[in-house]
Amino acid sequence: MTAKPFVKWAGGKRKLLKEISSLFSDNIKTKKVTYIEPFVGGGSVLFWLLSCNQKISKIIINDINSDLMNVYRVIADQPEELISVLEIFQLEYHAFRDNPEGRKNYYYTKRSSFNLRDQQQIIHAAIFVFLNRTCFNGLYRVNKKNEFNVPIGSYKTPLICDKDNIIAVSKLLKNVIILNGDYYETLKYIDQHENCFFYLDPPYKPLSKTANFNKYSNYIFDDSEQQRLKEFCSLLNEKRISWVLSNSDLKNENQENCFFDDLYKDYNINRVNVNRVINNNSKEKNIKELLITNRLDNKKSLILQN
Template sequence: MEFAISINNINSTVCAKPFVKWAGGKGQLLDTFRQYYPSTLIKGYIRRYIEPFVGGGAVLFEILQKYKVEEAFIFDINEDLINTYVVIKNDVHNLVEYLSDLECKYLNLDEKSRKDMYYDIRDAYNSRALKNNQPDVERAAQFIFLNRTCFNGLYRVNRAGHFNVPSGDYKNPTICDEKNLYAVSSLLQRVHIFVGDYRECAGYVDKDSFVYFDPPYRPLNVTSSFTSYSKFDFTDEDQIQLAKFFSEMNDTGALLMLSNSDPKNENPDDNFFDELYKEFFIHRIKAKRAINSNGSRRGLISELLVTNYEVKD
């Protein structure tokens, strides 16, 4: 596989970052995560990075730019998200043209006309689906446009798979972040991109791999139960099956790290994850999250990081 950029040229001048806002994005935790990455990654011995729930890709872009990883494998069950990754990798020029046109039209409209444009594009986006897994530039542009202009940058779909987030209220949103899209495209030349369930990564995991799992979090309570990254729910049973898969991947000799919510924020006696991952190393880190709609309950809370390797202080 030919790389678009040399590993030797990866430095601070390459500043690719997530091209979409994503629920549970890890951008705020990257400084903390560096304390928990395996030492072999930091020393440059890990050649393959795998992310079975890629989402917005904050950790992916961090690792590709800071460490000497030769190739990465990413997966997500969200077909439109993966389509957008593929389009950015293979057809970023046309994508930038589409987004530039949308941005120009949108920013020149008054508030009411902006909302009309938003709902017209949302209707068009929902009226057709991806076909035969072929990259779709127009749909990728619509996906990014909706993400940049919808309420709170949410991605939410109903049971029919239709995007149903209302319009946001932004004065000057960046719809076409051209420099970042080109930087992301360069990094993605080293990335194998797949749509599918996390289990599909199994064939690529070996002893020279570092795998980071970032599944939909287990809700801390009813008000925080936003897991609809796709039309498929992620239940407690799914969490249990993921823990079994984590254990299976441990047997390959790969280095593994997994994030999830810490139920002890709400119930100190809830040992759900402590029991599931009792054979591994469980770390509690601080993150800025809203536990519920009560403003007094917002701020730093505990989240879990599970590793199959010891982390030295």
């Protein structure tokens, strides 16, 4: 079985895997590489990479969301224990299929328990997965107090315990270094004696002031953070390390908005088409997103420097 992301994640890269992988897959297949992903999120690119048996000697993933990274660690180290708890949650939740009020009480009790963050790691990870599978549209959003505040969804019998995928993911994560902190911490894992490659998928800059941005943590990723990330990319470039960065294309809303064009004017900016659900309505809209790279060869694949 091919492992896939174990959570739904807004802005996931499943729909852009072809475009993203075309920028670095050939080089990763032919060279020993340390792969580093500082904003792993749901891990679409990570699991594609792991499932392809690419020639990667070391993988480091990181995210500022401690609740999410706890799930990664639990799946890597204690998959069977997590499955046991999720199976119980699934049986209990499905038992309320014809009892909407009982189902709502069950969901909101679990949500309140999650926000206390006083459970054992396995239980907390299980509640995270439960909420992700049963909340509205699989969103992950927190308020300024870092409280998960997404309402219950309308799924009748959601798959809460995907046992086969958890086992598959666990096997792939066994040798992955899992971090939880500021993305600058990943710099210490750069191996000067080996090729390194970074894929960066930060919180996207909202397309407009009224855009409904889904907060993945209580950490605010504003314009100053976008600037700080660009400085991080320039530092990697100085170290002759290849990278790909994804972000929103602000020109979807305003052709005169050159924020990213100006910020990354020294690099290669690619605009790609993708269907996204905008503003939480159920209809997808075809928009453009950015894939920015620091070096390209004639075949449009990244050159990993020695």
